[in-house]
Amino acid sequence: MTTNATKMRVAMTVNGRLVSAEIEPRTLLIHFLRENLGLTGPHVGCDTSHCGACTVDLDGKSVKSCTVFAAQAEGSQVLTIEGMARPDGSLHPLQQAFHEHHGLQCGFCTPGMILRAYRLLQEHPKPTEEEIRWGISGNLCRCTGYQNIVKAVLAAAEMLAGENRKEAAE
Amino acid sequence: MIPGRFTYHRPASVNEAVQMLTSLGENARPLAGGHSLIPMMKLRLAQPDHLIDLGRIAGLKGIRQEGADIIIGAMTTQAEIIGSDLLAEKAPILSEAASVIADPQVRSVGTIGGNVANGDPGNDMPGVMQCLDARYGLAGSSGTRQVAARDFYEAAFFTKLGPGEILTELRLVAPAAGHGWAYEKLKRKVGDYAVAAAAVTLTLAGRTCTSASIALTNVASTPLLAVDAAKTLIGGNLDKAAIDKAAQAAMAICDPVADSRGPKEYRRSVLGVMVRRAIERAKSRAR
Secondary structure, X not given: XXXXXXXXXXXXEEOOEEEEEEXXXXXXXXXXXHHHOOOOOOOOOOOOOOOOOOEEEEOXXXXXXXXXXXXXXXXXXXXOHHHOOOOOOOOOHHHHHHHHOOOOOOOOOHHHHHHHHHHHHHHOOOOOHHHHHHHOXXXXXXXXXXXXXXXXXXXXXXXXXXXXXXHHHO | OOOOOOEEEOOOOXXXXXXXXXXXXXXXXXXXXXXXXXXXXXXXXXXXXXXXXXXXXXXXXXXXXXXXXXXXXXXXXXXXXXXXXXXXXXXXXXXXXXXXXXXXXXXXXXXXXXXXXXXXXXXXXHHHHHHOOOEEEEEEOOEEEEEEHHHHEEEOOEEXXXXXXXXXXXXXEOOOOOOEXXXXXXXXXXXXXXXXXXXXXXXXXXXXXXXXXXXXXXXXOOOEEOHHHHHHHOOOOOOHHHHHHHHHHHHHHOOOOOEOOEOHHHHHHHHHHHHHHHHHHHHHHOO
């Protein structure tokens, strides 16, 4: 299929909701999320695929949405920080753990950190501290020195493991 | 930063992609993972009028064995290289090299085909492919052909890829079972290109080195196959003197540019260290 240079239609599922819009083909996924959908959780940080502030989950992979065209995500499943809370409105264990362990100061990197940590914990449910540090190596935080972020991810892994044990027992 | 305007194309097959690329001419570019091209488009270092997205062509994905050849589809991501059991068994240097490329998010989108086809001297896989003597499968309007990785690179961003051609797959014969391997890369931080890097594979019979291959990354305008360095190892027992001699031979052929990673002399010196370490680690892994 071929579009023209000014308009094309894209459709994808974002946080469980099917969305569609007319966009320019050059629209980056981060701008589609922020400007077309009003989801301003994912941040534009460095805009050069280094800092990870724009990280979202795309079809089960962590991606930097500043370096993906929205057109490439046609038909995909996207998860942003806005889709992390539980259906009853309670915080996701990662959000809860970042809150409890003070895993942020200014908060700019936090949506990307949490989305990256979400995928990391899907892939490594019981990560070591070192695995977490490598796992979030594509996400920069200029406030915390990462200590409390790592603590929060470790704590979230424990909380999620506890939930799974409870589910298994029920 | 927002890239310039372009028309977006999403072919369903390699043939359709080649037809598009041929008919749209030189202002059309194939889009693989986009993690080199999109940043270049943001900076206006690339301004294609047409992007041909290869992302939905199923035939460009996957890793398989066919006779003696291991075939890696061009759209296979670096993360998929790392996760491949077949490669872990047959050519583990690929996983080791992919693991030091960029960061987890970039590896989940960036592809091996894009990495080798772009011709960026900073990319890691071209040197690894030269070390393994891989061949690239190219598809164009007049059919398909294979070009050896060792012949593919002409200058920075200039390759043997012709107009209207797409790199569709990488083919390699796995090094002998029990071979030793290593990819050693010094970089300033996660996500950086190499100050210098070296890929080594070798085989031992007892303590004698029976074959060796060495290639160098980001120390010239193209990857370099260090033929003389490898020759100095063959027939010897990989003692310190032999390893030093190989490192000297590798340093002699490199021609790094001075940049934010350091002056030429420093980068050449680092290259020597990378070659030494890679040989030592490959030796320790050989059976």
